[in-house]
Amino acid sequence: xxxxxxxxxxxxxxxxxxxxxxxxKLVATILFIVSLFVVDNFAGYLIAAVFLACMVKISGxxxxxxxxxxxxxxxxxxxxxxxNLFLTPGEAVVTVWKxxxxxEGIRIAMMMAVRLVFLIIGSSLMTLTTTPNNLTDGxxxxxxxxxxxxxxxxxxxxxxxxxxxxxxxxxEETDKIMKxxxxxxxxxxxxxxxxxxxxxxxxxVPLFISAFRRANDLAMAMEARCYRGGEHRTKMKPLVYHxxxxxxxxxxxxxxxxxxxxxxxxKL
Amino acid sequence: MAIILDHVxxxxxxxxxxxxxxxxxxxxxxxxxxxxxxxxxxxxxKSTLVQHLNGLMKPTSGNIYYNGEDINEDGFDxxxxxxxxxxxxxxxxxxxxxxxVFKDVxxxxxxxxxxxxxxxxxxxxxxxxxxxxDEYFYQSPFDLSGGQKRRVAIAGVLAMKxxxxxxxxxxxxxxxxxxxxxLDQIAMLRKETGITVVLVSHSMEDVAKYVDRIIVMxxxxxxxxxxxxxxxxxxxxLEEVGLAAPQVTYIMQELRRQGLEVGTDAITVEEARDEIxxxxxxxxxxxxxxxx
Numbered sequence: 001x002x003x004x005x006x007x008x009x010x011x012x013x014x015x016x017x018x019x020x021x022x023x024x025k026l027v028a029t030i031l032f033i034v035s036l037f038v039v040d041n042f043a044g045y046l047i048a049a050v051f052l053a054c055m056v057k058i059s060g061x062x063x064x065x066x067x068x069x070x071x072x073x074x075x076x077x078x079x080x081x082x083x084n085l086f087l088t089p090g091e092a093v094v095t096v097w098k099x100x101x102x103x104e105g106i107r108i109a110m111m112m113a114v115r116l117v118f119l120i121i122g123s124s125l126m127t128l129t130t131t132p133n134n135l136t137d138g139x140x141x142x143x144x145x146x147x148x149x150x151x152x153x154x155x156x157x158x159x160x161x162x163x164x165x166x167x168x169x170x171x172e173e174t175d176k177i178m179k180x181x182x183x184x185x186x187x188x189x190x191x192x193x194x195x196x197x198x199x200x201x202x203x204x205v206p207l208f209i210s211a212f213r214r215a216n217d218l219a220m221a222m223e224a225r226c227y228r229g230g231e232h233r234t235k236m237k238p239l240v241y242h243x244x245x246x247x248x249x250x251x252x253x254x255x256x257x258x259x260x261x262x263x264x265x266x267k268l
Numbered sequence: 269m270a271i272i273l274d275h276v277x278x279x280x281x282x283x284x285x286x287x288x289x290x291x292x293x294x295x296x297x298x299x300x301x302x303x304x305x306x307x308x309x310x311x312x313x314k315s316t317l318v319q320h321l322n323g324l325m326k327p328t329s330g331n332i333y334y335n336g337e338d339i340n341e342d343g344f345d346x347x348x349x350x351x352x353x354x355x356x357x358x359x360x361x362x363x364x365x366x367x368x369v370f371k372d373v374x375x376x377x378x379x380x381x382x383x384x385x386x387x388x389x390x391x392x393x394x395x396x397x398x399x400x401x402d403e404y405f406y407q408s409p410f411d412l413s414g415g416q417k418r419r420v421a422i423a424g425v426l427a428m429k430x431x432x433x434x435x436x437x438x439x440x441x442x443x444x445x446x447x448x449x450x451l452d453q454i455a456m457l458r459k460e461t462g463i464t465v466v467l468v469s470h471s472m473e474d475v476a477k478y479v480d481r482i483i484v485m486x487x488x489x490x491x492x493x494x495x496x497x498x499x500x501x502x503x504x505x506l507e508e509v510g511l512a513a514p515q516v517t518y519i520m521q522e523l524r525r526q527g528l529e530v531g532t533d534a535i536t537v538e539e540a541r542d543e544i545x546x547x548x549x550x551x552x553x554x555x556x557x558x559x560x
Contacts, residue, residue, distance in 0.1 A: 173362075176357065176359075176362050177362045177363070179319065179324050179357065180357040180362040180363040181363060181375075182324060182350065183322060183324065183350055183354070183355040183356075183357070183425070184350075184363065184375055184376040184379060184424055184425060184428070185347060185350055185351060185375075185376055185379030185380055185428065186375075186379060187347070187379070201365065202363075202365045202375065205365035206361060206362055206363065206364065206365050209361065209410065210361060210362075213361075
């Protein structure tokens with residue numbers, strides 16, 4: 001029922017991308033997103049598409065897992081496209097009633113759609129190839145300099161890893177609660193908005209209670225093991241850069257440079 | 269008036285590398301009024317099976333008939349089916365949500381569109397049927413003990429007046445006393461109302477003395493489907509799939525192996541006692557048995 005969201009769901013397989021240092025993957029994802037917003041011509045998008053396709057291929061994660069993550073943004077995507085299509089001023093192509101589709105509108109809408117789709121696939125690729133633990137380790141390391149400004153980096157990283165860890169658990173729990181309530185004749189689908197919202201109460205109350213109970217148990221378990229934040233904490237598997245990670249950085253910066261050159265500076 | 273499963277299979281993630289057959293070609297007839305124990309190890313498919321009975325899950329192949337009607341046909345009233353085939357899930361925490369016990373039990377009948385009066389009558393009746401005392405009716409369901417929560421959860425389903433009551437591991441997480449109380453209550457309820465009961469469990473010990481029939485599931489298939497005594501005769505095969513016969517079965521088998529002429533079909537401690545006394549009496553008369 002609710003298993004379609006891939007965010008925070010690791011796909012277990014062995015590939016170069018899986019073995020990369022999470023810091024490389026994080027930086028790469030950010031650079032990839034930056035590249036998507038830098039380019040503004042066809043050549044740039046072509047480079048991004050080819051690059052993304054290569055990365056997906058190398059990662060060994062079946063493509064349909066990336067698409068799964070897309071389902072959640074279909075709605076957003078449609079709205080963004082429609083708004084851009086109709087509300088961009090410029091040279092009119094078609095006029096329907098008061099709405100005008102402009103040449104610029106089509107261009108921006110298409111760019112928007114491609115950007116969003118690539119963005120989701122790119123970030124799904126990161127979460128699919130990196131375990132949540134690894135991911136937060138990477139974030140903690142990358143954000144370490146912020147400690148100088150008294151940002152509780154470790155705590156934030158811990159909170160994020162816990163949140164990510166609990167997404168699939170809570171989804172599964174939601175599924176079970178829904179089933180238990182449907183067995184008692186609950187209806188989550190039909191009716192108007194108010195009725196639907198009211199219908200969510202039998203789902204949300206048990207879910208919240210269970211989430212609080214889990215949080216409580218987890219806090220207790222952490223305290224029982226003397227967890228007291230990031231001070232003087234060592235890691236069982238400290239992050240160390242290998243040759244492949246350096247190559248990863250090089251590839252990524254090479255990609256960004258070519259994106260900027262072909263997609264922006266060189267007016268193709 | 270029965271549930272019939274005709275070649276029912278359920279395969280998760282069909283056509284992918286993660287394909288798992290949760291049910292394989294299950295054929296069953298559940299007649300009215302029977303008390304059935306559905307036993308299986310974790311992951312044997314028993315929970316998947318019961319979710320098919322009230323239409324929460326659809327088989328990937330095969331058909332399920334309730335009173336002769338295919339429940340997965342378009343246009344079949346599955347909401348009505350769910351009030352007829354009541355399913356109580358393992359964790360009461362997954363369904364309790366109202367501010368007090370009474371209101372929570374009202375949820376099911378209310379969803380059936382009954383009048384306020386009828387809803388309250390049914391809720392009251394159901395709470396009485398599960399043996400919950402009046403003093404708890406207006407307490408928050410979250411303040412109750414594990415056993416009481418379970419009773420409220422069962423009442424929540426009973427209030428819909430189902431013809432078939434399915435209980436998924438109703439004793440999980442309860443202490444021995446709470447477990448016996450719940451099971452006795454269910455047995456009594458069944459005697460009073462003649463309702464069909466399917467008790468899902470992983471413990472033979474729990475169900476042995478209550479049920480008329482035991483269905484053993486293993487890896488998605490029905491392994492045995494017979495009356496308890498007949499099933500326990502296969503205690504060696506049961507062990508191989510991670511289950512066990514009641515302890516008295518082992519004692520009787522061992523006594524027999526050691527040379528005492530006892531019947532090995534006893535499934536409760538009382539039956540075993542009678543059987544042993546009979547055998548001891550017999551061997552005394554014959555001038556002493558081997559081991560005494």
